[in-house]
Amino acid sequence: MKRIAATDIETLGVVSRQNYLKLREERKLQQLKDEVEDDRYLFEEIPLSESEYRRTMYKEEICNLLVANKLDENHNEYYRIPEAFDDLKCAAVNQEKRFSVATQGYYDNHKEEAWEDNQIKKAFCDKKFEFKREITLEKSRAKRLVLNEERKKLPIYAFRDEFLQAVNDHQIIVIVGETGSGKTTQIPQYLHEDGYTKHGRMIACTQPRRVAAMSVAARVSQEMGVKLGHEVGYSIRFEDCTSEKTVVKYMTDGMLLREFLAQPELDSYSVVMVDEAHERTLSTDILFGLVKDVARARPDLKLLISSATLDAEKFSNYFDLAPIFKIPGRRYPVEIQYTKSPEANYLDAAVVTTLQIHATQSPGDILVFLTGQEEIETVEQILKHRVRGLGTKIAELIICPIYANLPTELQAKIFEPTPEGARKVVLATNIAETSLTIDGIKYVIDPGFCKMKTYNPRTGIESLLVTPISKASAMQRAGRSGRTGPGKCFRLYTAYSFQNDLDDNTSPEIQRTNLANVVLTLYSLGIEHEKLLRFEFMDPPPADAIKKAMELLYNLGALNGQGKLTKVGRRMAEFPLDPMLSKMIVASEKYKCSDEIISIAAMLSVGNSIFYRPKDKQVHADNARLNFHSGDVGDHIAYLNVFNSWKETNYSSEWCYENYIQVRCMKHARDIRDQLAGLLERVEIELISNSNDLDAIKKSILSGFFPHAAKLQKNGTYGRVKHLQTVHIHPSSGLAEVVPRLVLYHELVLTTKEYMRQVTEIKPEWLLEIAPHYYQLNDVEDSSSKKMPRGCGLAH
């Protein structure tokens, strides 16, 4: 192609080269954005299935990659783009070519022609949009007719009148609806049709997951023939898609819990349906207690507890012997096979079983449940190796790993249809148990383990342990094979084990988590002190955990000596964060650095997967990370540096890739930060920046995290101040080599050792200044000048 010198361009007098390039970038960006917008539009009009929805999301990410020019060879290897997006890649390349040609023409033909070209383009785009819109409307009309027929075929349709009668007769009903019964989509509609939304009151239906709330709302709006967000809407964090018209509202359970803060009697609702109650999320468990109480105060409020399991008796007993309404499901049979004897190595057994299925069983994809990323990577490698050994005698086996931390572009692979003659094997964590469904799975391999979080209220340590799953969980896993046709489930344990070793149900989250936030929420709902100790939990958490939470809240100044919520506590409760983080924000008012503190809080709550560390580029990734630690500022300030640097690049995705940072996490952090900024206004704390005074920022952090102080001991390890407990700085910390005398940490995790994650150096006098009620002089004195506490002496 003919090159044009910069001087030529200037003499043409059209645009300066820089301006031209900028214009070109902008147009390219706009074009891509338009495509995504079009897809969004489609999403609004026609409810997407979950896999379609995810594909839309992935497409957006791909567009970001394209914009960030990540399609060149190097990055292609680093962020492999799934084949399904080949068309998009081609389009982008063609687009690029067309731009080049147009560029040439642009200069050759001068301003007018180019302008005309632009006009044509615009007209073309308008036309395309109009056309797409027409098709969409037509499709949606046709779909509505089909949907109406489909509604009548659902198992629940036959029980419609019987169900409405039951709701009329009873205030609380426990619904047992197997998967595919249509309860989630139909029940709110029936109630709406039966007049429960008169008098301006809504029907609420809670879901444990955001995607579920969105896609179900989209589906129902389509069935009812209304625009999503009007009569039917959804409400999830960062996104309220409802209006004054809304009568049927799908929401996450956590969102309803938040709404309780504003309206403790749930005045705007006539019916509350707690769906997927058997999952026993932290939020559902608290909702149970609250909603049961409200039902007593408001006889007109109807309560539906919907669960998929057969232990509905327990729910019924809890809700004062509420009647149980059973709805059959529509499922295919699943044949279950056990091993004859226990397997010594379940990874090996999983590989062997996979290959056996591949060699002997009829077509259909395989889903293997593993406990984590590491196992998945190991099995992937072994499988690849073994398949290579089999040569061409056998059909192709496509291996797809999936876990939550896998970059989004790579996750898309599992939704690609399996090519004719090949077989797909999906290696998944628990994410495939409930959070996402994969079409075409016919065989499930279940080794019977998962990783589970446990919390020790005495030490405050959380740890992830590989644990046997429960019977309920095993059934759920098996059910994943019978979604589109009869399936088979291979359990890598004996039938005896299943009967005798596995618990019936997974212990609810509320029994194995830090309750500080739960207790604060309940306090701000007026459930204080004795009332809280009497709170009707379906499965009460350990008394120790509640006591520990109260103690912490008292130390943070959220509760006073009489066990009442203080003004500080009330402000803290506004933030959807761990109380220590909330306290840190409230304290930032005093140190005039709220701007920096909410950035840090947002980054901390996104968690530990911000820094991406690919196996083959660990050194690069670590070096990139160290750039944010200059001056040994500590991990908290490093997080602040990351966020601010990203902000300075105008939230560039490209910058993230260069620095081995996960874009997804950063976007999430930005969303949280925006929300926190809004909440600051609510609690009347001014947004002030004080970026030069690092001590002020550290003091704010310490105001929330002073119980997490650890000091260096003679033997080089750390000891928690106030607790005789040895801890270590996590090697990923920027301070791991610095070894300061006194530090605060964000969290303590137990892996091979007890590690402090996210560490910042503090001064001893700050402890006395900020927490005189908690620390005494002898706590902060240099440990070397003092006798060693018992049990913490040197080894040997």
Next chain:
DNA sequence: GAGCACTGC
């Protein structure tokens, strides 16, 4: 010098 299941506000 080391490993992080999954959600949600």
